[in-house]
Amino acid sequence: MGPVILNHMSETIAEIRNKAAASLSPKRQQQWEQFLTPMPVAEQAASLFTHSDNPVHILDLGSGTGILGAVTARQAAPGSSVLAIEQDAQLASASELSLAQVCDRAKVINASVFDVLLDTKFDRVILNPPYKKIRPITIPTSRGDLKITNLYAAFLVIAIQALSEGGECVAIIPRSWMNGAYFKDFRGWLFDECSIDVIAVYGSRQEHFKDMSILQEIMLLKVSKRPQTNSVTIYGDITPAHSLGSQSSVQASLNSITLGKDLILCIQQQDSRLSEFKSLEARGLWVSTGKLVWFRNRDLLSEDKPVDGYPLYWSDNQNGLRTQHPIECDRKQWVTSSATDRNVLLPAGNYCLVNRFSAKEQLHRINASYLSSDVEFAADNKLNYIHQGTSRRTMPLDSDVARGLTLWLSTTIIDNWYRQISGSTQVNATDLRQLPCPSKEQLIQLSRLLPTDIYASQSLIDQTVGGLFSWTKAG
Ligand SMILES: C[S@@+](CC[C@H](N)C(=O)[O-])C[C@H]1O[C@@H](n2cnc3c(N)ncnc32)[C@H](O)[C@@H]1O
Incomplete structure (x- = not known):
């Protein structure tokens, strides 16, 4: 009626x-x-x-x-x-x-x-x-x-x-x-x-x-x-x-x-402490979205490691600052060797992965995790990955830069920056490219202050980053 x-x-x-x-x-x-x-x-x-x-x-x-x-x-x-x-x-x-x-x-x-x-x-x-x-x-x-x-x-x-x-x-x-x-x-x-x-x-x-x-x-x-x-x-x-x-x-x-x-x-x-930083894009970094859309590539997905297959990363593989693989979850963790014909693979190397979706109510809008892969791999389309190439060419990061960037993106100050920019559930590549970012040298320094392969509390991450930039005394 x-x-x-x-x-x-x-x-x-x-x-x-x-x-x-x-x-x-x-x-x-x-x-x-x-x-x-x-x-x-x-x-x-x-x-x-x-x-x-x-x-x-x-x-x-x-x-x-x-x-x-x-x-x-x-x-x-x-x-x-x-x-x-x-x-x-x-x-x-x-x-x-x-x-x-x-x-x-x-x-x-x-x-x-x-x-x-x-x-x-x-x-x-x-x-x-x-x-x-x-x-x-x-x-x-x-x-x-x-x-x-x-x-x-x-x-x-x-x-x-x-x-x-x-x-x-x-x-x-x-x-x-x-x-x-x-x-x-x-x-x-x-x-x-x-x-x-x-x-x-x-x-x-x-x-x-x-x-x-x-x-x-x-x-x-x-x-x-x-x-x-x-x-x-x-x-x-x-x-x-x-x-x-x-x-x-x-x-x-x-x-x-x-x-x-x-x-x-x-x-x-925005927080005035961020005003000294150029954008991620201006630092020569680029944000792309994972190339594998799973429902268009169902035939590639495999639960067990196939001969000559490749790892497949989902946001489920993000665990704090780390990216873990394989993990026990509903998502198939591998793609078969046929992935080479589909333009879904990324070069081996170091990256910073960032989720593409999160809600205002979640603790973090940005979930960043360090990924180091010594083989080519696929990333689900619901992930962003940060590299130093262009929209056409993916070039992995130096390991220290990738780890420093992961820490930087995991800070409360950056999460707040993103919340000010976006009211939707997407964490999209276009917005991330404008995110304030330290120089590569500073990111490297940061990576040496805190390892990304162990659990780090939010306050430890914030203090460490704040310490480097003299916002707070490093813990
Ligand atoms: C969000 S509601 C707002 C209604 C009203 N303006 C108000 O503020 O209460 C959108 C309105 O647009 C009407 N609508 C949706 N598509 C339309 C279209 N193509 N042409 C004209 N009206 C449309 C809907 O029936 C609805 O009444």
């Missing part, structure tokens, strides 16, 4: 939303990503628009119950108008009802935003789009075709293209677009196309969409159609419990929060 038909003019916008939220069809909710914005978050989002004494033309994309368009219209000058687009017929009716409360120039189109030709421009665009990953699509823009891999980015491209000169767009989106390779082209397009004005990240994943069980880290993004503003307003940890105006923010230039040519956005103040 879909949402209850809502036909009492006396219902407030929040009541319309809450009723619809309580009666969403689970199937459609999942299919169309119907996570309806609660009133406190809607009000915070709309509060980001600059007040105008003149009527504005408002667009709400994927409007659900129309809460975002309605709250925006409620605070706009008389004579303002709203266009809402929503593909779910029942939610589109709810949008009509919400908008009728606040605006007599409202229109709701019950269709997919991808099927509506927007032939006018808008002064205010507001959206909380579906967040789903999609198979890559290409969206034509005035700056050429843009490859998009997520619905929310596709909605944002449409939203920003619909802005009039000087127009403003506020979006409630995950923070995943700020880092990683998937969104690199999108970031480039966004920075060229408009000014990034406000970035506000919700601190808790439980608080903002209480009745909707959203597990993503969510943020508000405000952009406007004009040259980049000198200072972006950044709220690093907001709560819907208070107005944005009463929460702390900092100002920073877009340049100062953008890392490397991948344009990774780092909005949190």
Whole structure:
């Protein structure tokens, strides 16, 4: 059953939303990503628009119950108008009802935003789009075709293209677009196309969409159609419990929060002790992902060591600072000699392995382990490996560099750095390449202070590294 038909003019916008939220069809909710914005978050989002004494033309994309368009219209000058687009017929009716409360120039189109030709421009665009990953699509823009891999980015491209000169767009989106390779082209397009004005990240994943069980880290993004503003307003940890105006923010230039040519956005103040270090990439190190995708190479996998076979490493083989092989686990520990024909083997030598997935709640986002292999080997695709080659050529590290790097990546200061950069479960190669890294000489020194083949507690690792850089007295 879909949402209850809502036909009492006396219902407030929040009541319309809450009723619809309580009666969403689970199937459609999942299919169309119907996570309806609660009133406190809607009000915070709309509060980001600059007040105008003149009527504005408002667009709400994927409007659900129309809460975002309605709250925006409620605070706009008389004579303002709203266009809402929503593909779910029942939610589109709810949008009509919400908008009728606040605006007599409202229109709701019950269709997919991808099927509506927007032939006018808008002064205010507001959206909380579906967040789903999609198979890559290409969206034509005035700056050429843009490859998009997520619905929310596709909605944002449409939203920003619909802005009039000087127009403003506020979006409630995950923070995943700020880092990683998937969104690199999108970031480039966004920075060229408009000014990034406000970035506000919700601190808790439980608080903002209480009745909707959203597990993503969510943020508000405000952009406007004009040259980049000198200072972006950044709220690093907001709560819907208070107005944005009463929460702390900092100002920073877009340049100062953008890392490397991948344009990774780092909005949190990073530990100043890291500011002296160049990036891993600038140190001549490279991060690649393991080449073996097991379900495409099932026929290669072997439980027992095959004649002329090769070791296969999974994240299960990471054990503290060490990488152990073979181990007792569900994962087959070997690949057969046919692996030589599949381009999945890496040269013998020394590496630092880093897991590719971890959750915010885990003790470590980054799990680094030292690997020394005197034979060629395969690494599962869910592992990153660090070497001194390029994207095309893997070149193993010196043993001391690999061990020093393993210790460095296992420190709390680096784990915190990574947590500031990434809100998703991925620990991706693109982000790791921007990680602050000591020189090779310093890594070698580090490797001599603490062995990687024994268990080392977190405090011992932190103290040892801190001791080398005079942050703390070495233990
Ligand atoms: C995350 S919900 C947010 C709804 C509403 N904007 C709000 O903030 O409460 C996304 C909405 O987009 C709608 N939707 C999903 N795909 C759509 C599409 N292709 N075109 C139009 N609406 C779509 C869903 O039905 C859902 O109502």
